[in-house]
Amino acid sequence: MTNKIPVDDLHHVTVVTRDARATALAHADFYDIPEWKVVDYTPERLKRTSIHGRGPSSNMKPEAIGNASPPGVFGFRSVRGVSRTTGVTFEIIQPLTGQSTFEHFLATRGAGVHGICISRVTRAEISGLRAFLAENDVPLAMTYAVNDDVDFYYFDTRATLGGYYLEVIVADTTNWADTVPADNVWDFSDQMSQDAGVQPPRRIKGVGHFGVVVPDVEAAITRYAKLFDEPIWRLMNWRTEEWLLEDTTTNGVEVKHAFYAARGNVGKTPLGVTIGFEVIQPLWGPSHYKEDFLQVVGPGIHHLDLAFPVQDWDEWDKFNRFMKDDFHAPMCMSGWLRGRIHLYHYQDTRQKLGYVVEVHAPDPGNPPTPGGAEHYWYDFSAKADI
Incomplete structure (x- = not known):
């Protein structure tokens, strides 16, 4: 069965x-x-x-x-x-x-x-x-x-x-x-372009996750857990705050915002690459998730998280110049996580590819943060004795 x-x-x-x-x-x-x-x-x-x-x-x-x-x-x-x-x-x-x-x-x-x-x-x-x-x-x-x-x-x-x-x-x-x-x-x-800035995505190792924007994250992951028989999910409460989520931007403008992001993995490819989902609910403040996506077309796959290595910050700068000037896909959202130990960018590749891509900067080598985002673990297999 x-x-x-x-x-x-x-x-x-x-x-x-x-x-x-x-x-x-x-x-x-x-x-x-x-x-x-x-x-x-x-x-x-x-x-x-x-x-x-x-x-x-x-x-x-x-x-x-x-x-x-x-x-x-x-x-x-x-x-x-x-x-x-x-x-x-x-x-x-x-x-x-x-x-x-x-x-x-x-x-x-x-x-x-x-x-x-x-x-x-x-x-x-x-x-x-x-x-x-x-x-x-x-x-x-x-x-x-x-x-x-x-x-x-x-x-x-x-x-x-x-x-x-x-x-x-x-x-x-x-x-x-x-x-x-x-x-x-x-x-x-x-x-095909020979620009040095396009080399990182050509080294893609896989899709890190599919970023799905929804109006109610808890209701959504309850259904994901049931359909994929994957009971364990982690929910993060990201918001613009020192040591948590800093230098947040949307469409090139500095903003303050917050969102839920739930992560769960449902399988692996034959090469061992995880197949997973990041289910996102915008909370407050302007974000690409909300004003540019959810309020325009409704729930859906907003982005593909691309797993590819960037060799150093010089290559990262070349990649960003290529995306803006040659590929015409400017950064549409960004932020530093956990005390500036990780930088993510969303590039607005919708006109070219049909979806946004999430990319990650090289490791800046900063010390670990003293705090972190509140996170909540869900186990949908747990039974209540009531």
Whole structure:
């Protein structure tokens, strides 16, 4: 009996956009991914399609719907690229026709992280997972296939986990991606920057965590704990205060603010990289989480925390100059943590990549702080004797 969402790898991060080529080029430049596999999933090629439990309609006459696709009929372009360092994979989706979850996400929120794929199950296992998720208020939003080797299931975790979908690959073999042939291959080798400032993200080791912004962090992590069967979570109360969170900025302006940040890990990749979430609730004061994200598009994946080494402060300065002047992605939020022993930046890469990235400065070598953020541990498996 299935009692959790299985996590076996970070198969890919799905980003929806109106211009797949431009978004793929930006990812190629930033992450050092020169080659991209292009597949056009046209309505004629797709099999076993559904959208919110409904199949393609045969009741609509062409003269009634004009040039629009019949209900349940959709198509899109998939552009898939793999980092040459540790295999971090991005799937860029450009909707082409019909009302898919891709098109709906893009129409209601704009370009961004539609979802993540961290699960592959066999055909014998998918029915149990569907039943478990349905019991926990997670409906099946969309399905499709192009052959008999692999099906793609998208579960609607927007209300339960915070504004994004979980994609599950249904295949009996691990080489499922090879069963879908490419229609084209885009090679951006001659269009990628050689600037020294872009070298750090090209050494990416993985995604440290997915930063999800929600209106109620405790309610959200209660559901994360249930769905992933991960009972232990840590909640931090970060706020602008000496020794705690200092020199805080939002969009280049010095501010004072506070937020909750809950951390939990749900699995690891085959290379041992942790797959985790940071679930964030803005509290008071201006922040990129609140005014630029939650109040604009609602809950969702705000940022990807990028695990890459920065050699020294000279390279850190070059990286920041490149981000601002060449990549046109200025810093949108920052702060020093725990008595200035750690500096984080958020870079506003939404126009280029579709999401914000979190990056970390080199170790400044400062002594440990005498205090720290209040933190609260949650154990959702603990039973009350009442």
